[in-house]
Amino acid sequence: xxxxxxxxxxxxxxxxxxxxxxxxxxxxxxxxxxxxxxxxxxxxxxxxxxxxxxxxxxxxxxxxxxxxxxxxxxxxxxxxxxxxxxxxxxxxxxxxxxxxxxxxxxxxxxxxxxxxxxxxxxxxxxxxxxxxxxxxxxxxxxxxxxxxxxxxxxxxxxxxxxxxxxxxxxxxxxxxxxxxxxxxxxxxxxxxxxxxxxxxxxxxxxxxxxxxxxxxxx
DNA sequence: CATTGATCATAA
DNA sequence: TTATGATCAATG
Numbered sequence: 681x682x683x684x685x686x687x688x689x690x691x692x693x694x695x696x697x698x699x700x701x702x703x704x705x706x707x708x709x710x711x712x713x714x715x716x717x718x719x720x721x722x723x724x725x726x727x728x729x730x731x732x733x734x735x736x737x738x739x740x741x742x743x744x745x746x747x748x749x750x751x752x753x754x755x756x757x758x759x760x761x762x763x764x765x766x767x768x769x770x771x772x773x774x775x776x777x778x779x780x781x782x783x784x785x786x787x788x789x790x791x792x793x794x795x796x797x798x799x800x801x802x803x804x805x806x807x808x809x810x811x812x813x814x815x816x817x818x819x820x821x822x823x824x825x826x827x828x829x830x831x832x833x834x835x836x837x838x839x840x841x842x843x844x845x846x847x848x849x850x851x852x853x854x855x856x857x858x859x860x861x862x863x864x865x866x867x868x869x870x871x872x873x874x875x876x877x878x879x880x881x882x883x884x885x886x887x888x889x890x891x892x893x894x895x896x897x898x
Numbered sequence: 899c900a901t902t903g904a905t906c907a908t909a910a
Numbered sequence: 911t912t913a914t915g916a917t918c919a920a921t922g
Contacts, residue, residue: 721906722915740913767916848902859905867911
């Protein structure tokens with residue numbers, strides 16, 4: 681799939697997909713949707729990248745590199761309410777020295793997002809999910825201030841090596857939670873004395889209360 | 899029933 | 911291992 685050359689083309693392409701189920705669209709590509717969501721958690725996101733022509737692959741950059749736009753699918757119920765939090769990026773546990781908000785991966789991804797709602801639910805298979813109205817979004821000044829505050833509070837703890845003092849209950853909009861294959865996963869981090877140590881990987885997530893406000897705008 | 903901590907699939 | 915894409919499931 682070729683990549684859209686501008687925002688308008690990207691949004692138009694996303695709107696053309698509205699109303700289709702992922703199974704219907706997958707058939708056009710001779711792709712089979714996973715039977716169970718458990719075994720294909722990320723499938724709908726990857727498939728939407730294909731449909732819309734994303735270019736970043738597994739790079740730590742916005743999906744549409746030339747447009748500076750990040751793509752996020754978001755599961756919603758019939759009332760339009762998000763069913764899950766939204767993963768944004770990995771937490772830099774070992775390369776955060778001097779890191780400023782505007783240089784962070786979180787900021788670069790959050791500054792412009794194409795949200796693609798998927799009508800979902802426990803009884804709806806991946807193939808049965810239907811595409812809703814896509815929405816191109818950027819945080820308001822007020823939202824960005826709060827996001828930055830959340831990020832700073834969490835990263836301050838990281839910088840002090842106080843990972844054990846961080847819980848998912850911190851952060852008004854942006855939270856920090858485990859992000860790994862399992863609880864035994866390890867990456868490099870810093871302890872309170874500044875030593876390199878093995879720690880469990882974390883990720884930044886947007887709370888459903890925040891994304892609900894975004895989707896409710898339209 | 900919303901939330902927090904844990905988990906699944908895949909690429910390089 | 912670190913990154914992408916996310917949702918699961920135990921718990922309060």
